[in-house]
Amino acid sequence: MATSTEKIFSEFKEHSVAEFFKKNQQMLGFSGKTRSLTTIVHEYVTNSLDACEEAGILPDVTIIITELDKEKYKVIAEDNGPGIPEKHLGKALGMMLAGTKFHRYCQQRGQQGIGASGCTMYAQITTGKPVHVVSRYDSKRISCDLSIDLKSNSPRISNLLKEDGSFGSGLRVEAEVAEVKYDQSSFGVYEYIRRTALSNPHLQITLIDPEKQKFTFPRSDSKVPPKPMIVQPHPMGLSTNDLIDFAHREKECRRISSFLQERFVRVSAGKVDELRQLCPDVDFNKAPSELQWNEAEKIVKAIHNESVKWIAPATDSIIPIGQEQIEKSLKNIMAPEFVVVTERPPKIYKGGIPFAVEAAIAYGGGARKQVAPGSPPLQALPHPKAK
Numbered sequence: 001m002a003t004s005t006e007k008i009f010s011e012f013k014e015h016s017v018a019e020f021f022k023k024n025q026q027m028l029g030f031s032g033k034t035r036s037l038t039t040i041v042h043e044y045v046t047n048s049l050d051a052c053e054e055a056g057i058l059p060d061v062t063i064i065i066t067e068l069d070k071e072k073y074k075v076i077a078e079d080n081g082p083g084i085p086e087k088h089l090g091k092a093l094g095m096m097l098a099g100t101k102f103h104r105y106c107q108q109r110g111q112q113g114i115g116a117s118g119c120t121m122y123a124q125i126t127t128g129k130p131v132h133v134v135s136r137y138d139s140k141r142i143s144c145d146l147s148i149d150l151k152s153n154s155p156r157i158s159n160l161l162k163e164d165g166s167f168g169s170g171l172r173v174e175a176e177v178a179e180v181k182y183d184q185s186s187f188g189v190y191e192y193i194r195r196t197a198l199s200n201p202h203l204q205i206t207l208i209d210p211e212k213q214k215f216t217f218p219r220s221d222s223k224v225p226p227k228p229m230i231v232q233p234h235p236m237g238l239s240t241n242d243l244i245d246f247a248h249r250e251k252e253c254r255r256i257s258s259f260l261q262e263r264f265v266r267v268s269a270g271k272v273d274e275l276r277q278l279c280p281d282v283d284f285n286k287a288p289s290e291l292q293w294n295e296a297e298k299i300v301k302a303i304h305n306e307s308v309k310w311i312a313p314a315t316d317s318i319i320p321i322g323q324e325q326i327e328k329s330l331k332n333i334m335a336p337e338f339v340v341v342t343e344r345p346p347k348i349y350k351g352g353i354p355f356a357v358e359a360a361i362a363y364g365g366g367a368r369k370q371v372a373p374g375s376p377p378l379q380a381l382p383h384p385k386a387k
Contacts, residue, residue: 037065045077047116051081053224060204062206075175077172089155091155093146094156096121116173122177131145132173135171136168138169141164142160142163201221201326201332220329228318243299246263250288255284256284278307313347318346320343320358335365337365338361343359
């Protein structure tokens with residue numbers, strides 16, 4: 001029996017997160033030829049938007065897609081953002097789960113540190129080629145080829161060239177990818193870019209497609225959105241595991257009572273007293289690191305007790321597009337006959353993260369069912385026959 005068990009576990013091996021995503025590409029959005037190409041464009045565009053907004057720059061993004069062979073394309077994504085410094089370039093584009101956003105509680109498009117690195121990986125495993133990167137920042141221009149060592153999840157940089165001068169700022173990434181397809185469907189690149197322009201009135205974005213057609217969606221608003229504030233999580237979204245995790249990592253607060261007030265929004269001394277009354281057998285004066293699972297369960301249950309009334313989360317960490325801006329964007333791109341926009345007040349998601357929902361309906365005019373330029377016209381569906 002021992003020999004058999006040892007034989008079974010002789011194949012036990014450790015794998016890097018990069019190797020994991022190589023075998024599970026669908027988890028990154030690479031699950032179909034059209035969708036895979038759209039996913040690549042999406043990751044580069046959202047990176048550009050986040051970088052520009054972080055730097056207070058009105059984003060100007062260009063996407064160029066060139067067909068190289070059947071189901072093989074070159075994707076170029078270029079922006080006018082702040083660029084990426086040399087010391088961070090490899091990790092930003094060539095290491096999974098490396099980034100500046102994962103630990104922050106504020107509005108952002110991406111936070112896992114996977115997106116652009118996932119594109120580097122996809123180019124590498126479908127064409128065998130690295131991505132080519134040009135970054136302009138602080139009167140510097142650096143260019144290099146970048147790939148990922150999948151076994152160690154570390155970046156590999158080659159052909160590095162550094163220049164000093166007046167180059168402006170921005171990032172350009174060129175990736176050759178295969179097993180993808182450019183088409184005119186509602187899941188394709190054109191429609192993704194059109195919808196991105198609609199939901200980001202301050203963005204100007206240009207697409208040059210494989211037919212060399214150029215489509216520019218001009219910005220409808222010239223103001224950079226205010227930067228969302230980093231906030232503490234709201235208690236209403238906490239699970240028992242969340243509370244234990246926060247408590248056991250606490251280094252400064254000496255008591256559970258002060259920990260709750262310092263590390264979460266909308267928790268006052270009065271709210272702690274309410275929780276005490278609902279959890280009489282929990283010692284709120286002991287160190288957070290001593291909090292036990294059953295005690296955390298009771299606190300979380302008390303937080304959700306109907307008798308405890310919580311103030312809604314602060315909106316500093318979420319910056320809605322806004323009714324006026326959404327209307328501008330819809331009229332600018334669609335020219336509809338009728339528009340209505342509505343917003344919901346902020347709510348709390350798991351982990352204590354606030355979110356807000358905005359919705360709009362555009363009717364008539366250019367808001368009618370659209371297909372990308374060059375695609376065949378829509379055919380009316382036949383009326384179903386009565387049985």
